[in-house]
Amino acid sequence: MLESQAARTVPLSAGQRARLIIEMVPLGFFVLALLFVVFYLPRLTGTPPSLALILFLGLVVAVMAWIALQRLRDLTAGAALVEEDRLERLVRSRSASGPQAFHGRFERLGRMRLSRAAYKTGQNGARYRVFYSPASRIVWALEPLEG
Known part of the structure; x- marks a missing residue:
């Protein structure tokens, strides 16, 4: 395990x-x-x-x-970490003058910023293979897990 x-x-x-x-x-x-x-x-x-x-x-x-x-x-570091985790909640925020910001709350990883592609892939409650930069806390991609 x-x-x-x-x-x-x-x-x-x-x-x-x-x-x-x-x-x-x-x-x-x-x-x-x-x-x-x-x-x-x-x-x-x-x-x-x-x-x-x-x-x-x-x-x-x-x-x-x-x-x-x-x-x-x-x-x-030059590399993104890859871990499995459950996406608890997706959030899209938008300021009046700025770009959209995407965030997600994961079961183990906590709150992280998401790229647009990761946000579009995500669904609340689903388990994913999460590709992210640990210091910046940016999720680059989400890969759905079967089962």
């Missing part, structure tokens, strides 16, 4: 690697924004920037750095 529960791995596809890289881009943008506010804005306006603005951008950079680190961990 323990052997069947052990995770195996499959290499990340080029598309999966690209998605992980793209999700690290916002960090660069916010670092540049923070540097602009701290070093160049005072020269342009002649007044020091607001401490609240600097603290806010610092917090955003810290959050983006944490997200980028998770993506980098999965990129350097």
